[in-house]
Amino acid sequence: xxxxxxxxxxxxxxxxxxxxxxxxxxxxxxxxxxxxxxxxxxxxxxxxxxxxxxxxxxxxxxxxxxxxxxxxxxxxxxxxxxxxxxxxxxxxxxxxxxxxxxxxxxxxxxxxxxxxxxxxxxxxxxxxxxxxxxxxxxxxxxxxxxxxxxxxxxxxxxxxxxxxxxxxxxxxxxxxxxxxxxxxxxxxxxxxxxxxxxxxxxxxxxxxxxxxxxxxxxxxxxxxxxxxxxxxxxxxxxxxxxxxxxxxxxxxxxxxxxxxxxxxxxxxxxxxxxxxxxxxxxxxxxxxxxxxxxxxxxxxxxxxxxxxxxxxxxxxxxxxxxxxxxxxxxxxxxxxxxxxxxxxxxxxx
Amino acid sequence: xxxxxxxxxxxxxxxxxxxxxxxxxxxxxxxxxxxxxxxxxxxxxxxxxxxxxxxxxxxxxxxxxxxxxxxxxxxxxxxxxxxxxxxxxxxxxxxxxxxxxxxxxxxxxxxxxxxxxxxxxxxxxxxxxxxxxxxxxxxxxxxxxxxxxxxxxxxxxxxxxxxxxxxxxxxxxxxxxxxxxxxxxxxxxxxxxxxxxxxxxxxxxxxxxxxxxxxxxxxxxxxxxxxxxxxxxxxxxxxxxxxxxxxxxxxxxxxxxxxxxxxxxxxxxxxxxxxxxxxxxxxxxxxxxxxxxxxxxxxxxxxxxxxxxxxxxxxxxxxxxxxxxxxxxxxxxxxxxxxxxxxxxxxxxxxxxxxxxxxxxxxxxxxxxxxxxxxxxxxxxxxxxxxxxxxxxxxxxxxxxxxxxxxxxxxxxxxxxxxxxxxxxxxxxxxxxxxxxxxxxxxxxxxxxxxxxxxx
Numbered sequence: 001x002x003x004x005x006x007x008x009x010x011x012x013x014x015x016x017x018x019x020x021x022x023x024x025x026x027x028x029x030x031x032x033x034x035x036x037x038x039x040x041x042x043x044x045x046x047x048x049x050x051x052x053x054x055x056x057x058x059x060x061x062x063x064x065x066x067x068x069x070x071x072x073x074x075x076x077x078x079x080x081x082x083x084x085x086x087x088x089x090x091x092x093x094x095x096x097x098x099x100x101x102x103x104x105x106x107x108x109x110x111x112x113x114x115x116x117x118x119x120x121x122x123x124x125x126x127x128x129x130x131x132x133x134x135x136x137x138x139x140x141x142x143x144x145x146x147x148x149x150x151x152x153x154x155x156x157x158x159x160x161x162x163x164x165x166x167x168x169x170x171x172x173x174x175x176x177x178x179x180x181x182x183x184x185x186x187x188x189x190x191x192x193x194x195x196x197x198x199x200x201x202x203x204x205x206x207x208x209x210x211x212x213x214x215x216x217x218x219x220x221x222x223x224x225x226x227x228x229x230x231x232x233x234x235x236x237x238x239x240x241x242x243x244x245x246x247x248x249x250x251x252x253x254x255x256x257x258x259x260x261x262x263x264x265x266x267x268x269x270x271x272x273x274x275x276x277x278x279x280x281x282x283x284x285x286x287x288x289x290x291x292x293x294x295x296x297x298x299x300x301x302x303x304x305x306x307x308x309x310x311x312x313x314x315x316x317x318x319x320x321x322x323x324x325x326x327x328x329x330x331x332x333x334x335x336x337x338x339x340x341x342x343x344x345x346x347x348x349x
Numbered sequence: 350x351x352x353x354x355x356x357x358x359x360x361x362x363x364x365x366x367x368x369x370x371x372x373x374x375x376x377x378x379x380x381x382x383x384x385x386x387x388x389x390x391x392x393x394x395x396x397x398x399x400x401x402x403x404x405x406x407x408x409x410x411x412x413x414x415x416x417x418x419x420x421x422x423x424x425x426x427x428x429x430x431x432x433x434x435x436x437x438x439x440x441x442x443x444x445x446x447x448x449x450x451x452x453x454x455x456x457x458x459x460x461x462x463x464x465x466x467x468x469x470x471x472x473x474x475x476x477x478x479x480x481x482x483x484x485x486x487x488x489x490x491x492x493x494x495x496x497x498x499x500x501x502x503x504x505x506x507x508x509x510x511x512x513x514x515x516x517x518x519x520x521x522x523x524x525x526x527x528x529x530x531x532x533x534x535x536x537x538x539x540x541x542x543x544x545x546x547x548x549x550x551x552x553x554x555x556x557x558x559x560x561x562x563x564x565x566x567x568x569x570x571x572x573x574x575x576x577x578x579x580x581x582x583x584x585x586x587x588x589x590x591x592x593x594x595x596x597x598x599x600x601x602x603x604x605x606x607x608x609x610x611x612x613x614x615x616x617x618x619x620x621x622x623x624x625x626x627x628x629x630x631x632x633x634x635x636x637x638x639x640x641x642x643x644x645x646x647x648x649x650x651x652x653x654x655x656x657x658x659x660x661x662x663x664x665x666x667x668x669x670x671x672x673x674x675x676x677x678x679x680x681x682x683x684x685x686x687x688x689x690x691x692x693x694x695x696x697x698x699x700x701x702x703x704x705x706x707x708x709x710x711x712x713x714x715x716x717x718x719x720x721x722x723x724x725x726x727x728x729x730x731x732x733x734x735x736x737x738x739x740x741x742x743x744x745x746x747x748x749x750x751x752x753x754x755x756x757x758x759x760x761x762x763x764x765x766x767x768x769x770x771x772x773x774x775x776x777x778x779x780x781x782x783x784x785x786x787x788x789x790x791x792x793x794x795x796x797x798x799x800x801x802x803x804x805x
Contacts, residue, residue, distance in 0.1 A: 050461035053416060057453040063423050064446030071438020071513070078427025079748035085428050086421075086759045090766060093417040097770065100413035104777050147431075149750040307509030310439035310516045314446070317519075321450035328458035335462060335469060 002311040003286070006069035007301040009318065011281040013065055017058035018129070019183075019273050023266075024048040024055055026184015028095065028122025029177065031115060034188060034199040039342045041115055042103060045349035047191045047340045050332060052099060056092070061325075068314050072146055072304040073288045080140065080148040081132070084164055088128050095121035103349045123177065130176025134169030137284065138162065138225050139298075142291035146299060158225045162292055168225050175211070175218050179273065182207035186253065186269040190262040193339040197262075204265070205257055212250060215276075226290070229283040239282035246275025353753030354744055357429045360760040362729070364421050366722055367767050371415035373721050376490055376536065377543025378408050379483040381574060386476045396562045401479070402467070403563075403786035404547070409464055410777050414770060416457075421763070429756065433736050433746030439515045440506045440522065441496045448492035456485030490539070491532055498528035500737050501728065502597050514740075530593055531728075534586035537578045538724065541684060542717040544575030548691075550782060552711035555701055563786045565701060568710070572695060576688035583681055588643070594731065595644035598738065600658040601731035604667045605674040606640055607633075608654045615640035615652035623671045628655070664733045673726035680720035687713055 027048050035044040066074040078085055094117050102114035135150075138158045142148045153165040185204035189197055223230040233239045249271030256265025284290070286301040305311060382401050389397035423445065426434045434442075459481035467475050499506075505522035509515030516522060551567025554560045595602050602608070607623035607630045608615060617640045621633035638648035645652070655663060664670050691710055694700040700707070732738055736746045 050465050053461065054454065054457040056416075056420075057449060057457050060420070060423055060453060061446065061449035063427075064442065064449040066442075067426065067434065067438050068442030068446045071442055072435050074427045074438065074442075075431035075434040075748075078424060079429070079431035079750050082428050082748070082751045082755060083759070085424055086762065089421045089424060090762065092420055093766065093770075096413060096417040097773065100410070101773060101777060104410070104780070147750050306439035306442065307511070307513065307515035309509060310443065313516045313519045314443055317443075317447060318450065321447065325450060325454040328454050332458045332461060335466060 002308055002315070003301040003305045005315065006065070006305065006311055007281075007285060007288075010062060010065050010069060011278070013058060013062040015274055015277045015281075017055070017062055018180075018277060019270050020055035020058055021052070022126070022180040022183045022273060023187035024052040024184065025122045025126050026180045026182065027188055028118050028184070029126070029181045030184055030188070030200070030203055031119040031122065034185070034196050034203060038108070038111060040194075040196055041111070042349050043192060043194075043196060043340050043342050044188065045099060045103065047188060049099070049349045050336045053096075054329065054332060056096070065318075069306055069311055070288060070299075070301070070304050071306055073299050076142070076147050076299060076304075077289055080142075080150055081135075081164070082149070083152075084128065084132070084150075088125065091121045091124050091128070095125070099349075126177045126180040127173040129173075131164065131169045131173035133176070133280075134172030135164060136289065137172070137222055137229070137280070138166070138168055139290035139292035141293055142289060142297050142299065143293060144297055146297070146304075148289075148291075168221055171218060171221060175214050178207055178211050178214060179276075182211055183269045183273060186257075186266045189257070190266040191339055193341050197339075201257060204253075204269075208250070208253060208257075208269075211272075229280075232283040232285075233279070236282050239279045242275045242279035242282055244275070246272050246279065249273075249275055353751070353756060354747050356753050356756035356760055357747040357751075358743070360756055360763065361425055361429060362726075363760065364418070364425065364763055364767075366725065367763075367771075368415065368418040368422055369721070369725065370718060371411050371418065372486070372490070373539045373542045373718070374546060375408055375412050375415055376486045377539040377541070377578075378404055378411070378546075379479075379486045380540055381543050381547060381570065382408065383476075383479050383483045384570065384574075386479050390472060390476050396566065399786045400563050400566055403781070405463060405479075406781055407778060409460070410774065410781070412460060414774050418767070418770070429748055429751065430736075430746050431748035431750070433741065435513065436741055436746075437499075437514050437737060439509060439513060440503075441499055443516055443519075443522065444492045444496040444499070448489050448496075452485050452489030452492060454485075455481060456489060459485060487536065490536060491528075494532045494535060495523060495525060495528045497728070498525045498531055500735075501531070501732055502527035502593070503737050503740055514737075527593055527597070530586060530589040534582060534590050534724075535721075537581040537586055538717065538721050540578035541575055541582060542721060544571045544578060544688075545684070545714045545717045547571035548575055548710050549712075549714035552707040553782070554785065556704065556707050556711060560785050568691075568700060569695065571710075572688055572691045572700070575684070576692050579681065579684040579688055583685065587681070591643050592645075595652070598731060599653045600655065600662055601664055601670075602644060603653060603655045603658070604664045604670050605727060605731060607667070607671045608640065608652060609656060611651065611654035611657050613641070613651050614638045614649045615644075615654075617643060618675070623668050625667050662734065664730055666730055666733070670727060670730040673723040673730065677720050677723040677727055680716050680723070684713070684716055684720070 027044060031041065031044060035041040063074070098114040098118035098121065102111055102118065105111070139162065140148045140150065141162060151163045154161045154163040156166045156170075158166045158168040182204055185200045185207055188200035189204055192200065233243075249268045252268030252271065253265050254268075256262065256268055287298050288301060288304060289299040291297040291299075382404050385397050385401040385404065388394065389401065426445075459478050462470070462478040463475070463482055466478055470478065499522060502525060504525050504527075505516060505518035505520075506514045507517050547567050548571025551564045551571055554564035555568065591602070594605075606615075606618055607621060609628045609630070614637060616635035616637040618630060619634045619636060621630040621635070624631050640652050641650040642648050644650065655667075687709065691700060691706060694703055694706055734742055734744070736743045
């Protein structure tokens with residue numbers, strides 16, 4: 001029972017991370033497109049400024065929860081993807097520094113350089129995260145003792161000697177970039193005004209058009225690469241409900257964008273991401289790191305969890321801590337409600 | 350020691366030492382900012398509010414670097430120390446996850462409020478945001494120290510199914526006596542860092558005859574907080590810590606002091622170089638009896654020397670451990686003396702006139718950084734050869750699937766990236782320092798000026 005619960009908690013926190021940090025990644029990927037003047041770029045940074053750091057904490061908190069509940073998954077996964085993880089870390093470091101340091105110096109070259117760093121890092125990160133998710137769905141060369149290590153690429157096939165990059169995982173990475181950029185655009189439509197809002201609306205419509213086209217294709221590819229998921233999907237009501245949430249999200253997004261109900265559109269975008277990821281989690285359960293060598297060697301919520309005593313102690317403080325975190329987020333979002341305009345920032349960004 | 354273990358250790362050591370240069374300032378500054386805002390709120394002295402805003406800007410830059418250099422720390426448990434993580438996740442995963450859930454969310458949320466919210470909040474609301482940030486950053490320190498304390502002095506656990514550790518007693522882990530002493534010691538040191546930086550900025554302005562209203566305030570706050578905190582670092586917190594080391598890690602104490610032979614009335618070494626091959630201290634200058642006093646409270650207690658322990662439990666770098674400990678203790682003493690001197694001068698009303706003293710205060714800010722780094726090197730090298738003291742050796746903990754050349758590659762990558770980060774940080778803080786605290790330009794929500802500005 002505890003293993004199921006912690007699997008749900010870890011999934012929930014990861015979904016929260018993607019939805020929250022996703023919008024500031026997306027805004028970053030669009031930074032050079034929708035924000036053209038220095039004033040507009042400061043407007044964009046002011047829109048995500050109060051949130052991005054708190055959003056990133058969900059990644060650390062998810063890592064912490066994996067460490068406490070599924071230490072073997074954390075250990076095997078992070079060491080197996082060693083170089084890729086450092087790529088993610090360096091991109092996160094440069095991106096955070098770009099956001100915080102850009103507006104401190106009034107020099108066009110300084111600012112242009114950091115704008116480029118921010119935008120490139122924000123584009124690379126969704127691709128990396130999407131590729132990582134693709135790897136988990138496809139499976140990893142986990143050996144009998146529970147460890148693996150992956151090369152960057154072999155023959156780009158998701159079968160046989162697998163590697164980090166193949167056509168399936170790269171597609172997942174690109175899909176993540178499309179979806180999160182669309183999500184970021186929907187956030188900017190909701191939280192900014194003026195020309196940026198209009199450009200973001202156009203971007204959101206086009207991007208989500210692509211997402212809606214690519215989604216069924218990627219789903220079909222997923223079932224081809226990991227047929228078990230299809231069987232699981234048919235048997236698990238939670239997975240089907242989640243897929244419906246994602247569909248409803250797309251519909252709400254389209255309606256919201258068309259009728260200028262920006263809050264609804266952003267909520268729809270959130271629902272799409274939540275539904276899609278929740279459906280994935282519901283289908284893969286209990287597998288966390290799938291072995292392509294032998295299904296029996298996969299690390300699952302049952303065989304890779306921490307001892308029951310630890311899971312039991314952990315749930316008690318988690319049940320107090322998480323509501324607190326949610327309260328802080330509500331306070332911050334309430335305090336920074338409304339749209340950011342050009343020149344409305346207080347000079348920090 | 351295999352090559353790859355050395356690189357794993359060096360990478361963690363380098364990234365953690367570098368990372369901690371930033372939080373040691375922000376945690377201490379969080380307290381000083383609360384104090385400045387509290388004085389402003391009580392006395393209505395707006396210069397203190399300007400001072401607080403100046404330090405909040407420095408805080409923001411420092412915090413950003415602290416956040417981004419902190420990210421790799423959490424991930425390296427998995428990437429570089431995978432076998433250690435598998436073994437201990439059931440226990441230290443708890444404190445690390447608690448740091449994220451209880452501390453980082455609070456900290457990151459309210460830093461935004463503090464930086465962005467001054468115009469949206471009342472003066473009291475803005476003060477409360479500073480308090481929330483203080484609580485968040487000090488909680489984060491507690492959970493990370495709790496994690497380290499478990500590695501130094503494991504409590505509250507036993508061996509669960511599969512031979513890995515499990516948590517039995519939550520409160521024993523969270524209230525580990527080692528953690529309490531280490532936390533008090535470390536946080537006092539963090540206040541010393543922030544005080545010395547504040548003092549140094551004040552002395553710089555005083556020497557330049559700039560910001561004549563703020564400079565004496567920076568100096569006074571820095572000297573008082575710096576004196577109180579550096580005394581607290583030595584006594585009772587450092588003293589308690591030493592007694593815990595003597596009781597639970599006697600071999601580390603012997604190595605810290607280069608104490609090769611056991612015996613009563615052990616002396617404390619002021620100067621000397623450990624010569625491990627010959628098992629003696631070269632050219633020692635010793636104060637008799639004081640090591641016995643420090644460790645056990647009397648001048649003639651027996652203090653076990655390294656000769657009492659098998660070599661396979663000796664810390665594996667006795668020389669560095671010895672030097673680190675002595676650098677820490679020496680600088681700690683000097684910092685007490687310096688703040689005492691400055692305090693005495695201020696009491697006689699002459700700190701601002703004694704330029705030689707201002708010069709010393711201005712140049713003294715690296716001392717707490719060096720002392721803190723040396724202190725952590727002492728703690729971590731003293732724990733060797735164990736990752737979890739007495740339970741799990743360092744050599745067992747590193748990731749097996751990662752090749753040594755790969756670790757060296759990422760280590761070099763960090764060295765380059767962090768060099769650039771450090772230069773950028775110094776450049777931006779330098780600019781803030783040159784710009785200096787500016788007079789009140791921002792007003793709080795609801796105040797007449799804010800309403801007028803809004804209507805206008």
